Amino acid sequence: MTCTFNRAAKAKVKKRVSTTTRAGSEKDLVARLNRIEQALKAAQRNQEAGKTRRDASTSPTSSSTPPLSAEPDPPGATTADGTQGKPQGRSYDATTIRASGATAGKVHFVGFHLGDISSYNGIPFFSPDGQDWIRSRAGEDASSHTLFGMGPLWQAQHPVPVFLDPPQPSSAGELPDRTVVEEYLALFRASRFGLSFPVIDYVLFLETVDLAYQTPQATASTLEVVTARSCVLAFFAIVSLFQPDWKSSPEIDGEACARTAQNLMPIILQGTNLTALETVFMLSLFHLFTGHLQQGAMFQGITCRILFMLGGHLEAGTTLSPCQAPSAEDGDHAWRVRNQLRRLFWLSFKLDKDISLRTGQPPTINDEHCDLTLPRVDWWVRSSSSDDDDGGGGGGGGPSFLDEATVASAIQPDSLQLTIIKSKISRKLYSMSALKKGDAELLRDIRELDDELERWRASVPPSYRPTLSFPRGTAVVRKGRLGMEEIILHFEYHYLMAMIHRAIGRCRCWVSGESSLEGASSSQALSAQASRSTLHFLKAAIHDVEHVAFWLVVFYPMSAILEIFCNVLLQPLHPQAEQDIELLKSVPQLIEGMRNRQLTPHEVAHVKIVDAFVAELTRLGTCAIAKARREQQVS
Numbered sequence: 001m002t003c004t005f006n007r008a009a010k011a012k013v014k015k016r017v018s019t020t021t022r023a024g025s026e027k028d029l030v031a032r033l034n035r036i037e038q039a040l041k042a043a044q045r046n047q048e049a050g051k052t053r054r055d056a057s058t059s060p061t062s063s064s065t066p067p068l069s070a071e072p073d074p075p076g077a078t079t080a081d082g083t084q085g086k087p088q089g090r091s092y093d094a095t096t097i098r099a100s101g102a103t104a105g106k107v108h109f110v111g112f113h114l115g116d117i118s119s120y121n122g123i124p125f126f127s128p129d130g131q132d133w134i135r136s137r138a139g140e141d142a143s144s145h146t147l148f149g150m151g152p153l154w155q156a157q158h159p160v161p162v163f164l165d166p167p168q169p170s171s172a173g174e175l176p177d178r179t180v181v182e183e184y185l186a187l188f189r190a191s192r193f194g195l196s197f198p199v200i201d202y203v204l205f206l207e208t209v210d211l212a213y214q215t216p217q218a219t220a221s222t223l224e225v226v227t228a229r230s231c232v233l234a235f236f237a238i239v240s241l242f243q244p245d246w247k248s249s250p251e252i253d254g255e256a257c258a259r260t261a262q263n264l265m266p267i268i269l270q271g272t273n274l275t276a277l278e279t280v281f282m283l284s285l286f287h288l289f290t291g292h293l294q295q296g297a298m299f300q301g302i303t304c305r306i307l308f309m310l311g312g313h314l315e316a317g318t319t320l321s322p323c324q325a326p327s328a329e330d331g332d333h334a335w336r337v338r339n340q341l342r343r344l345f346w347l348s349f350k351l352d353k354d355i356s357l358r359t360g361q362p363p364t365i366n367d368e369h370c371d372l373t374l375p376r377v378d379w380w381v382r383s384s385s386s387d388d389d390d391g392g393g394g395g396g397g398g399p400s401f402l403d404e405a406t407v408a409s410a411i412q413p414d415s416l417q418l419t420i421i422k423s424k425i426s427r428k429l430y431s432m433s434a435l436k437k438g439d440a441e442l443l444r445d446i447r448e449l450d451d452e453l454e455r456w457r458a459s460v461p462p463s464y465r466p467t468l469s470f471p472r473g474t475a476v477v478r479k480g481r482l483g484m485e486e487i488i489l490h491f492e493y494h495y496l497m498a499m500i501h502r503a504i505g506r507c508r509c510w511v512s513g514e515s516s517l518e519g520a521s522s523s524q525a526l527s528a529q530a531s532r533s534t535l536h537f538l539k540a541a542i543h544d545v546e547h548v549a550f551w552l553v554v555f556y557p558m559s560a561i562l563e564i565f566c567n568v569l570l571q572p573l574h575p576q577a578e579q580d581i582e583l584l585k586s587v588p589q590l591i592e593g594m595r596n597r598q599l600t601p602h603e604v605a606h607v608k609i610v611d612a613f614v615a616e617l618t619r620l621g622t623c624a625i626a627k628a629r630r631e632q633q634v635s
Contacts, residue, residue: 137569138620139627174260175229176236178213180250184239185209187246193548196485197347198411199282200235201340204333208232208275224275227268231275233261234282241289241548258286269302274337277306281344288351291551291606297355303348304364312341313370342375346411350419356426357499358555367423374413414460415485418492421456425449425496429503439507446523449500457493466493470533470540484546491556494534498563501527528567531560535583535590542593550594554610557587561614568621572628581625584618 126134126142134142175181188194189202212228215221221229239246240254261283268276284299307313316338349365349372356363428434428445437445457466464486504523534556538545545553564580571577588611 134569134620137572137627138623140620140623142620143616175212175232176250176252178209180252181209181232181236184236184246184252187242188235188239191242191246192483193242193546196483197285198340198343199238199285199347200278201336201343204274204336204340205231205235205278208278223267223271226264227271227273227275227279230261230264230268231279231282233257233264234279234286237261237286238282238289241286244547254286258283272306272309274310274340277303277310277312277341277344280306281348284351289548289551293355293359297359297361300348300351300355301364303344304352307341307345307348310341312345313365315342315371315373343411345370346375346416350411350416353419353422353426357422357430360430362431363423363426367420367427372420374416375411376413412485414456415489417456417459418489418496421449421452422492422496424452425499429500434503442503442507443523446500446503450497450526453493453496453500460489464489466490467533469529470494470536484544484549487541487544488549488552490537490541491534491553494530494537495556495559497530498527498534498560501530502563524567524570528563531563531567532580532583534560535564535587538590539586542590545594547594553594554591557590558610561587561617565617565621569624572621572625573632577621577625581618581621584614584621587614 131142185202185205188200208228208231211225212232215225234257236252237254237258240252240257243251261279265280268279280299281303284296284303287293287296287299349370352363352365355361428449429442434442434445454468457468460466464483466489470490501523504527538553538557561584564584568577568580568584591607591610
């Protein structure tokens, strides 16, 4: 089998980090991928020889030998050169292993099921076997309160009861003065966030505002009026997040607006229209931006269902399409509605795949039932700039930066293409069907997904193209300020690279010590390097991280530190181990640097948990290095 990993050439970095070969160098990474190719060949030979029985066409009970037919005891002692000895196997009931799942919410490392990721706060907690492995590698027990006190997923769901108030007697919803709406709407249109997340169509939203304010709020209201008022309240909840930056007045209580809009949900869901869709989507976004992942995921599910009912998951074919300019025959209003449906579909598609990988839960959107034809490069720009009443492209008060190449949108084609790759990673590596795959099929999927991710990276404009490895000590990413979407693209790239190669932890070769173990180790090393790059990039870009994105961005370092920590425990004598410990120590300061606004009590509590968690991982990693050195001296 010919190696397919022909990565795009990259400019060499003149600065030498050390006299040893840097783990993240291009040649080293390509060599590791070649070893993965050899591992795939070895797994296929084993399969042909009958060593790996697998029949994908039969029922689950007789299909294939589970990828983890035996979960290992802690891997063998590290040798003097820092390499890893063969782990010893321990038999487990196959049903127990299958029940552990192969979801992204579960952490597998070198054939070992370490534990789960809490879908409430994103912090890992460790299984009993994971605790045993950590103890064996570090030589000390971990703090049960810090690492294990959060309990299983079903015991960690304790969000702050902000939105549990009973509905008020008035079902219409109280609105601020209309001049406040107009002020914040103007600020929203002129903001980068308004371009990156087009949660409303300006012209259509003005119609919604007219409807919401057309009758006295104390009088009885129709379903349409209540829905319009709820949409305005949800909009206030979103824009309230930007008050520190916009310095607008009067101040808005975003939580109160979200609470009122949420109390109207039983009413507005009696109808299905674009206004209801925008309301639910903005409530979902508000919860996600304020760190309430559970509530955000539930509102996101409702958003997707309304989208399906309105046909937003499908292109209009030869009729109205987001890739077409509005015409007199189509009618401006009809085109705007259709265009906004597709914009909200793509935004929901991105959030749905994000939530799925972050929680390990199945996605709401099934790709096979949707039209995922990517829009033209400029459709989102033209859609935003055509919001002016005169129909001109960018005149009359639109954002002045619409035509700048440095502005990236969440629904720009390269961002959407990355989300499609993310969906494939979830389906091929972390779905229930992925659990049934043997080593050969798993390695093949890892290779193909890595190749597709690399092709995507090479297609990104050079001005904000992610690098395969982000060098330590890099001070600047590029000349000028990075846009938020560009920062997210970098984080996403490194995160997806780690997710692709992290799946190697489920291979049976870790237990059996088969010939494909070297390739699996190479894949694991790639995952660790991608995680390091995540933290190095955060150091370089931290001042460009907008405060509203705190809860979106904090997930990436939390995912990276677990990978780096496990890698230190696995190879405590590796030359990179001490640098990794220093990198872990820097995480609390990095997260503190992202707190460029006053956080809510819920956010402050979460940050304290993160600080304690990272401190404990650092302590255990240091203990593992000291233990390995003592054992090396004895031997």
